[in-house]
Amino acid sequence: MILTDTPRPGAPLDDKVRRLSSASARRVIEPDVDVPGHLGDGQLLPDELLSVSGLDLDLTAEQKRVLSREEIASITNAGIAFEAVLEAGFALEIARGRDMTDPRITFLLHEIGEETRHQRLFIRLLEDIRPQAVHPLDKPVFSFIERRAIAQIIQRPALLYTLVLGGEEIPDLLQKRAAEHPDTDPFLRDVNRYHRQEEARHLSYARAVVPDVWAKASRVDRRAVATVAPKIIGGMFDMLVHPGVYEVIGLPGWETWKQVRASEKRVALRHEATRPVLAALMDAGAIEAGSVPAGWRSLCGVDGVGEPVAAGT
Ligand SMILES: [Fe+2]
Ligand SMILES: [Fe+2]
8 A cells, every 4th residue: 555645534624724725826926916016105094994093183184194104004014023923833833743744734835925925015015104103112121022922822823823813803804994995095905905815715724723723732722822812912903003103193102002992993993803713712612602711801892601792891
């Protein structure tokens, strides 16, 4: 018997992952060729999609123009860094793989390839914007904490996949809103559409494998999903637009950031963006209805069984 010619058993998960790989292979989009163009010089997002919307600030047209550009730059920066952590985690998963013919490894290679293309396109956005904002956490002590945290995250698969879901669901909602609004910069709309279309496969993959990742997860990893993950995802959401952004247009950085963070509109956005992550974990059996951990309840605005609670309760 020639073992190398023996196909892997066609488990449903394997079949699904193979289909996702085929879809990736059929639609290779090289942004340098297929997504040409640049951002315009104006306001990139409509007023209602700015983070400060609902705060009743009296901003000039120029302040809103600059703010929109700095907000997109801050989100784009965070996106590039997030995708790099994801690539590192997936690369480690491949390096530790026992069977390199596992269809998941092929999909991870597709996903890493797609992310690096997204990152190059995102860099073009940053080159167009040339942001001025200084991230207040860009200091040696925070870099040290960040390095330690990333090292911990990428070696805990259940935590990593939970954060992958968070890091994909949150931008998906923001990009959907921007792509669907007629006043969004036309090139930014194109970028958002392209990115969402590829991320849809990544989300399908993450949702599909989470049950298996969870089944094999260590106790420490499982505990981290219940307690640490919602805090990290909340932090990622809050820091998409960092305090330095507001300082560029003359507003007090941390003060404005805190107001944004607590604003009704922003809280509702956070709930809407993070509920699908909780739903995926509940579908996977990682979190049970009736015992949704406190961190997840507060992140997603839900009760103990995972049902949305009215704002302000
Ligand atoms: Fe991406
Ligand atoms: Fe992705």
